[in-house]
Amino acid sequence: MPTLLTLLLALLLPTLARAETIMVSNEKDNTVTVLDGGTLQVLRTVRVGERPRGIVLSRDRRLLFVCAGDSDRIDVLDTESWRVVRHLPSGSDPERAALHPDGRRLFVANEDDNMVTVVDVERGVVLQEIPVGVEPEGMGLSPDGRFVVNTSETTNMAHVIEADSGRILANVLVGARPRYALWEPDGRRFWVSAEIGGTLTLIGADDWKVLGQVSFAIPGVPPEAVQPVGMVFSRDATKLFVALGPANRVAVVDVATRRVERLLLVGQRVWNLALSADGGRLYTTNGVSNDMSVVDIAAMRVTRSVPVGQAPWGVVVKP
């Protein structure tokens, strides 16, 4: 029965190839949705603190740190028992966080407190509070852990902070309401998205100077609806995927030429992005349509929409 065997293998292979778990924070539901990466079925919905937005995996991937903004704390979710096992102090209104390569220091943006709080995730204590611009949000750690870039939404700046000392090394003016900072894997440059400016700014790590900008024009969509927020690189880092908010598009930017190559129609108000473990898929959180779009990267096609909770915000993949 070769046909039946082939059929069975065909059914099994995608599941085996994608033994990954997708986690989505739902800002209005106060939950994290856990999905099976193979079947895209919701496995469970876990209650966490109020207004969960930024989510980050621990280095061993056994814990998920959840910024619960309205609860003024970080919830630590065990990714095996799926229970909140601990609360960490975070400072006021944590929105987004980034984990240092040392696995211990979590850098947290406190949106309504103009502060970046450094939390020791093992001891559960605040190590440092770094004053930054108004409404800090984006948090990008350089791959070597030397620098953390924080963007402040109202000051329209990217603050380059020396991770060990907390000293601010540079303040770089970027587009209006910067939301996200992402380093290139070799640590030589980083990108900042600006929600109101509608642009990306590329900044070099040699002298913290602006190297270039990218803007987006979408036929039939007014410029004010083009609101770049979340970003992620393709696995080979040659393409940058950018979530464009209420334009309901993910842009594909060629990193070398800085050209916008594609605009993929996804769900409504796309905020954040994550790459599958094998680099073959892109997952998007769509804050208004309450779903996650799945993009097949080789085909550059949106293949699925998966309902999650209310106002999905952050997304991470656990291989």
Add this chain to the structure above:
Amino acid sequence: MRPWLALAALLPAAALAQPKGDPDWPCVQRLVPVVAAGALWPEAGEGDWHAEPEVAALARRLAPRGVAEAEGLAAIEGFAAPLGPDQRRRLLPLAFAGLLEETNAQRGQVIEQLRRFARRQRDLAERVRGLEAEQRAAPTAAQEELTQRHFFAAKAYSDAERTLRYACEAPVRLEARLGAWTRALRAALPGE
């Protein structure tokens, strides 16, 4: 916290929420005045939905803010059910055009209400500041009444401000409903 301190703390956030654009827009979300067809169904094309009585009736029936998403989905299903493939290709994009235009009209009214809210808050803040100045200058005999008037003005401001996050969701809810209806229309197209 004393009310006028709370007021002072609230003002910068409201003023800075929108560094560019409409000063009367009180919400943290950037104002997108009109939902564009290109953001939901770029290939829908254009056509005169008013000229199709059944399409026009559907759009006008579903557009009011009180109509639930599920009710609209059922109505769309009922609208599409008797149509053949060619009629679906012609009428469903027209129904989208009608729902988009009518929803934008409703959404425009909501946006105008939010703008009025912002202007009222600004007037209230002005009144609170005026009363504070009066209090500083007034003789002791007038203080009690001024304190009371100040308390109520500051309370009215703070109470309204607390409802803002919810009020700002009203345009978003209309967008979400329209998105769900658009997906239903597209799903009812033959071969899609």
